[in-house]
Amino acid sequence: MASITNIRSALATNLGTVSGLRTSAEVPDNPSPPIAMVNFDSIEYHSAFNNALNTLQFTVSVIVGRAAEREAQRRLDAYVSPTGSQSVKAGVESDRTLSGECQDLICTGVNSIGSIVINDQTYLAAEFQVTVYA
């Protein structure tokens, strides 16, 4: 299996195809919206004999701006859309083998849309669930 660091980086590269969105392979101390950040959640080993397949779960957190801004809400609508140049799902799945770093991946959904507080600022954010087979 490729290193988890490489998979993170490749996911961030995929997210770079989303129009108008900054990306980060890790969670930065002071994120500057709009930004997509890759969080590694879990790994399930032994999906096949000989460690030939592992199932990794990532969360891509997209912070669009201050929660009170109307523009932020409209921007989030576009990012959550399943298609379009600003679709995060389409961006994540733009190269499903991550240039050979994994067997396949799928963005399964958005399980959280709401406000988060970072450095005393309240931002509007969405969390995309991504399953990677590697």
Next chain:
Amino acid sequence: MAKFVVTSNAISLNGSDISANCARAELALTAAEVDVTDFGSSGWTEVIGGLKSGTVSLDFHSDFGSGAVSALFQDLIGTIGTVTLIAGNGTAASATTPQYTAEVLINSFTPIAGSVGDLSTFTVSFPTTGEVSYGTA
């Protein structure tokens, strides 16, 4: 040898190692029950062993790459293939990782299976033909 958790049984088909796409392997060996109950059985059923048979069942992750497991099975439907299974997480036959070798009739293959969003997998189950051999070296 101690008790063990299955992580890496070695599976091959006609000499091709297909372990990396395999998630479950099962070889079941059975002998038919032949009823020999008679008036001397004192009211109990009596049976003896009859013909032996076996079944190889395998779960795979689909892969249509060149020489990969899905392409391999596609060309073998209706033929007799040789399956080897090394138990005990072994990579070679030994006393604690015995190797079973079986000729099987490849009589089914499901190239397309799975629901949207799921990892594509397929399961095969083949009857053995002839003797299933067992080796420890």
